[in-house]
Amino acid sequence: MSLLPFLLVTGIGAALALLSRGMERVATAIGVIALLLAVVTAALIDPGDVLRIDDAGLATTAFLRLFLLLGAICGVLLAVIGAAAGSRRDASAVTLALLATSGLALALPDARLAVLAATAGGVVGSLLTITPSGGRMGATIGMRALRAAAVAGTMAIAATAWIGRDLSELAAQPVVFGLAYLAMALAVALRFGAIPMHAWAARLTDSVPEATLPLVTAWAPAAFAVVALAWADQSIAPLLVDVDPMRYVVLAIGAASILLASLAASIHDDIEHVVGYSIIGDAGVIILAVAVLDPAAWEPARTFILAFVVARSAFAAWAAATRATFSTGRVGDLRGWMLRSPALGVAFVAVVVASIGLPGLAVFEARAEIVSLAVDGPLAAILLLGTFSPLVYYGRLAVVGLARPEAGRGGIVAGTRVALTPLDLTSARRWLSTTWDANRAFTATILALVLALVAVGTAMGGFGGPAAAAGLPPRLEGITESFAPIDPNATPEPVPTDEPAASEPAGETPADAPSLQPVPTS
Amino acid sequence: MNPVLALAALVVVGAAIVAVSAREARTVVLALAVVLLVSPVIADPIAAPVGLAARLVGAILAGYLLWIAARDDASMKLAHAPTGGSRIGWPAEFLGAAAASVVGMSAHGLGAPAGGPVIASAAGFAVAALAVLPVLTGRDVLRVAIGCLLLLDAGLLVRTALGGTPGPLEQLLVALLLVTVAACAAALGRAARLDPPGGFDYATEAPIRVRRGPDAHPLPESERDHPGGVAGARGLDERVRPRDPSPPRP
Numbered sequence: 081m082s083l084l085p086f087l088l089v090t091g092i093g094a095a096l097a098l099l100s101r102g103m104e105r106v107a108t109a110i111g112v113i114a115l116l117l118a119v120v121t122a123a124l125i126d127p128g129d130v131l132r133i134d135d136a137g138l139a140t141t142a143f144l145r146l147f148l149l150l151g152a153i154c155g156v157l158l159a160v161i162g163a164a165a166g167s168r169r170d171a172s173a174v175t176l177a178l179l180a181t182s183g184l185a186l187a188l189p190d191a192r193l194a195v196l197a198a199t200a201g202g203v204v205g206s207l208l209t210i211t212p213s214g215g216r217m218g219a220t221i222g223m224r225a226l227r228a229a230a231v232a233g234t235m236a237i238a239a240t241a242w243i244g245r246d247l248s249e250l251a252a253q254p255v256v257f258g259l260a261y262l263a264m265a266l267a268v269a270l271r272f273g274a275i276p277m278h279a280w281a282a283r284l285t286d287s288v289p290e291a292t293l294p295l296v297t298a299w300a301p302a303a304f305a306v307v308a309l310a311w312a313d314q315s316i317a318p319l320l321v322d323v324d325p326m327r328y329v330v331l332a333i334g335a336a337s338i339l340l341a342s343l344a345a346s347i348h349d350d351i352e353h354v355v356g357y358s359i360i361g362d363a364g365v366i367i368l369a370v371a372v373l374d375p376a377a378w379e380p381a382r383t384f385i386l387a388f389v390v391a392r393s394a395f396a397a398w399a400a401a402t403r404a405t406f407s408t409g410r411v412g413d414l415r416g417w418m419l420r421s422p423a424l425g426v427a428f429v430a431v432v433v434a435s436i437g438l439p440g441l442a443v444f445e446a447r448a449e450i451v452s453l454a455v456d457g458p459l460a461a462i463l464l465l466g467t468f469s470p471l472v473y474y475g476r477l478a479v480v481g482l483a484r485p486e487a488g489r490g491g492i493v494a495g496t497r498v499a500l501t502p503l504d505l506t507s508a509r510r511w512l513s514t515t516w517d518a519n520r521a522f523t524a525t526i527l528a529l530v531l532a533l534v535a536v537g538t539a540m541g542g543f544g545g546p547a548a549a550a551g552l553p554p555r556l557e558g559i560t561e562s563f564a565p566i567d568p569n570a571t572p573e574p575v576p577t578d579e580p581a582a583s584e585p586a587g588e589t590p591a592d593a594p595s596l597q598p599v600p601t602s
Numbered sequence: 603m604n605p606v607l608a609l610a611a612l613v614v615v616g617a618a619i620v621a622v623s624a625r626e627a628r629t630v631v632l633a634l635a636v637v638l639l640v641s642p643v644i645a646d647p648i649a650a651p652v653g654l655a656a657r658l659v660g661a662i663l664a665g666y667l668l669w670i671a672a673r674d675d676a677s678m679k680l681a682h683a684p685t686g687g688s689r690i691g692w693p694a695e696f697l698g699a700a701a702a703s704v705v706g707m708s709a710h711g712l713g714a715p716a717g718g719p720v721i722a723s724a725a726g727f728a729v730a731a732l733a734v735l736p737v738l739t740g741r742d743v744l745r746v747a748i749g750c751l752l753l754l755d756a757g758l759l760v761r762t763a764l765g766g767t768p769g770p771l772e773q774l775l776v777a778l779l780l781v782t783v784a785a786c787a788a789a790l791g792r793a794a795r796l797d798p799p800g801g802f803d804y805a806t807e808a809p810i811r812v813r814r815g816p817d818a819h820p821l822p823e824s825e826r827d828h829p830g831g832v833a834g835a836r837g838l839d840e841r842v843r844p845r846d847p848s849p850p851r852p
Contacts, residue, residue, distance in 0.1 A: 217792035241761035
């Protein structure tokens with residue numbers, strides 16, 4: 081089973097990093113080494129592997145491999161950026177734990193099991209709020225994040241349990257299916273901190289450094305969303321049950337998140353809040369995908385998720401590098417940042433391209449398809465325009481960046497160049513430390529640029545993203561046509577019974593009756 | 603109805619009432635441990651030995667982690683720290699749980715034949731009803747953590763009632779989830795207790811949002827004294843300590 085080395089590396093690495101948290105440099109070193117090993121082991125995952133454990137098991141897919149590979153790469157880069165620009169001592173451990181739980185969640189074919197692993201991943205993120213000073217405020221914010229993950233997890237456990245059993249003798253109204261679906265969709269929204277459930281995410285943005293923010297609000301919920309999408313496509317979509325009232329609620333949450341999060345990001349004056357709300361805004365598109373309930377949304381939704389997590393990690397890396405370079409996160413104090421740090425400007429442009437996309441890019445097409453599948457008519461056009469609302473806050477940052485720098489602050493800032501210090505072989509450790517300190521902003525900037533380019537590649541459909549996203553979810557058996565919707569007009573298959581089935585009214589499988597009604601018997 | 607399952611359900615609901623009603627932190631943790639220990643037994647047929655062992659070990663570990671956060675420790679200057687307890691009193695909690703268990707019993711299967719025992723549904727609904735108030739209105743770390751763990755346990759009981767006894771892998775994942783939640787809650791609770799004036803209480807909301815700087819790898823002082831920096835511009839809390847100032851270990 082090629083997934084096991086990855087799970088072992090990330091699981092053991094997380095435990096070791098947590099145990100050594102008192103020595104932050106050691107913990108960071110362990111974390112970075114484990115993350116590098118995670119990149120290698122993720123690359124070695126073989127799609128199609130199956131490990132059976134009793135009647136359950138793990139199965140690998142190409143999407144799982146790509147998700148974990150991108151996650152490990154982003155994790156390494158964000159860890160080093162965090163080491164350069166300031167981070168939390170538990171950041172590497174949390175990243176590794178998130179990767180381990182995401183690997184489990186995406187490899188478990190049974191949604192009832194997958195939501196357990198995905199919930200554990202969300203809970204771990206609360207550790208990022210713990211700091212030696214001001215522990216009470218951090219604990220308060222962390223507890224709210226933990227509560228959101230636990231409540232979402234309970235909703236998902238109940239929803240998957242209700243559907244994940246033999247329903248051949250169902251006697252309930254179809255609305256119950258809708259309630260199960262609504263519970264799962266709300267769980268996804270809660271995990272992303274979608275509007276109006278964003279209070280915990282907004283406070284978290286205040287509390288954690290930029291480089292760690294996408295771990296909690298993007299990567300962990302993304303794995304949860306993939307599980308929810310697979311569950312909805314397998315369990316709800318084929319039933320042809322009328323769940324429109326519930327869909328409208330989910331659509332409203334998605335639309336509100338897209339539009340209002342962009343508005344919030346545009347008016348906030350701190351770049352960490354811009355990053356936080358930009359994640360919520362993009363999560364709105366994923367929530368729209370959950371609302372589609374059509375197999376056609378499967379591939380674009382997963383393609384968008386891949387692009388979303390990497391692009392938002394790149395944006396957070398840009399924000400961390402900007403803060404490290406200019407020692408401020410206030411938009412008003414960043415006048416001329418693009419002129420004074422061209423490398424950050426290039427990274428910013430790459431982030432914009434990766435998150436908004438251009439016609440023809442995979443992320444652009446995926447977003448447009450999700451919106452067109454979610455709503456019809458003029459509303460679709462309005463919503464599609466709304467997905468370009470991030471251009472407002474991107475434009476604001478660009479205008480500030482191109483403005484004339486404040487008096488006395490012109491020229492290229494020191495953090496954008498390599499700072500060479502005289503080599504001192506008599507004290508190599510001191511020299512290394514001095515050189516590292518002198519190049520921290522530069523290191524953060526260059527790595528942010530690298531991450532932004534990875535994001536552009538993902539948005540373009542590189543690394544085999546769309547092909548991996550189009551694949552089926554993990555299966556312990558052979559490939560099945562699990563997403564084919566049940567045709568309401570199809571003649572039920574004859575069932576061997578003693579009495580003839582002719583007494584059943586033929587062709588009366590209406591759309592308002594669930595298609596998994598009992599197989600007709602007299 | 604299996605009398606052993608009924609007894610186990612009574613123990614779970616009773617312990618859950620104690621967990622949400624008591625103010626003594628150690629009593630609360632002990633009651634929660636009982637809930638987590640007995641809950642996996644409420645299944646018909648009972649879980650496979652491997653899965654059951656995973657749940658029991660997970661429950662003990664989860665309880666022990668919370669115990670570490672809740673116990674008094676003079677050497678760490680962790681004084682006695684109570685938790686919020688119930689605002690409506692244990693009799694009201696008991697009546698709410700009883701009503702919820704009746705609902706759970708009558709709604710068993712939620713419209714379709716269920717794969718698990720009806721008593722699991724009753725216990726799940728009762729524990730869920732008990733968990734709602736701590737989760738929604740809790741104002742201290744331990745109480746909200748207890749509520750979250752009870753809520754998850756309630757969801758798992760309902761899952762058993764609907765889908766039957768979970769398999770070994772699912773039991774292992776459940777144990778992993780519960781231990782993770784308990785470990786994170788214990789870490790958060792300890793962080794709160796180490797911050798003056800001690801106790802598990804939530805921080806009072808500041809009138810303005812306070813940005814809290816990195817605790818690991820902070821920028822050097824010379825780079826943080828930028829005149830346009832956040833600390834200078836808004837008077838925000840950018841205090842960063844180069845070393846872990848946590849109290850010495852005993």
